[in-house]
Amino acid sequence: MQLLVAPAALLARPPTSAFPVGAIGLGMSGRVYVGVNLEFPNLPLQHSVHAEQFLVSNAAACGERGLTRITVNAAPCGHCRQFLAELVTAESTEIVYKGKCYHLDDILVDKFCPSDLIEPGTAPLLLEQQHNAVCLAKHFSPSPGSSISQEAVAAAVNAAVNSYAPYSRCPAGLALVTNSGRVYGGGVIESCAYNPTLNPMQSAYIAFAAAGEADFAQVCGAILVELRGAAVSHEASMRTALRCIAPGAEVVTLPLQLKPQQQ
Numbered sequence: 416m417q418l419l420v421a422p423a424a425l426l427a428r429p430p431t432s433a434f435p436v437g438a439i440g441l442g443m444s445g446r447v448y449v450g451v452n453l454e455f456p457n458l459p460l461q462h463s464v465h466a467e468q469f470l471v472s473n474a475a476a477c478g479e480r481g482l483t484r485i486t487v488n489a490a491p492c493g494h495c496r497q498f499l500a501e502l503v504t505a506e507s508t509e510i511v512y513k514g515k516c517y518h519l520d521d522i523l524v525d526k527f528c529p530s531d532l533i534e535p536g537t538a539p540l541l542l543e544q545q546h547n548a549v550c551l552a553k554h555f556s557p558s559p560g561s562s563i564s565q566e567a568v569a570a571a572v573n574a575a576v577n578s579y580a581p582y583s584r585c586p587a588g589l590a591l592v593t594n595s596g597r598v599y600g601g602g603v604i605e606s607c608a609y610n611p612t613l614n615p616m617q618s619a620y621i622a623f624a625a626a627g628e629a630d631f632a633q634v635c636g637a638i639l640v641e642l643r644g645a646a647v648s649h650e651a652s653m654r655t656a657l658r659c660i661a662p663g664a665e666v667v668t669l670p671l672q673l674k675p676q677q678q
């Protein structure tokens with residue numbers, strides 16, 4: 416893993432900071448995941464993605480159920496230490512940087528953690544199977560010529576079903592569509608400290624970058640699905656990001672509802 420960190424950092428896209436970060440994670444399945452930092456010129460800094468967040472989102476999208484070890488080429492920032500507190504393996508994941516191995520409790524003393532906001536055992540933690548029982552609130556038929564395909568809608572809904580929203584209880588998913596018809600979905604990954612939360616747009620562009628895509632000008636459409644009347648909405652943030660990174664993209668928001676048997 417140590418040997419993979421430096422090559423991973425070469426894949427980072429930090430045009431603002433010029434500080435490339437690479438993170439390598441070993442899953443409980445034995446699979447290895449990569450994460451890099453992403454920055455977006457002209458957008459507020461909170462749209463940036465940290466390498467450790469990229470890694471965890473990437474692992475979650477692959478159905479990984481826990482991380483044994485994370486190796487990083489720089490000390491994790493406070494934001495990432497807080498984000499990692501969501502992991503189901505937060506107590507056991509080894510975090511390696513600068514030649515030393517730590518546990519989260521060593522580097523985030525007296526941490527604020529999920530159990531401060533929710534009763535332990537009442538909601539799955541991050542990387543555990545999520546089961547948000549949501550579906551589209553109304554049927555969607557793409558208009559002729561629309562870039563938003565049924566496949567994209569399904570990817571966004573699937574991302575919402577698997578999203579991690581134990582605090583707001585507002586699952587949300589987003590799918591990006593490229594000119595070549597490829598679809599990249601991502602769901603919200605909340606933090607108990609709120610601000611380190613990855614919004615669905617960030618998770619979707621992590622999936623986009625993880626697949627080797629580089630040019631956001633290739634994004635021609637985006638669909639966001641979120642609960643109707645929810646306390647939290649990601650629409651304004653998504654539109655802000657897309658106006659900057661893919662200004663010509665078609666943007667659609669569809670409402671979700673709880674599945675009828677859950678109401």
Ligand SMILES: [Zn+2]
Binds near residue numbers: 465467491
């Ligand atoms: Zn960080």
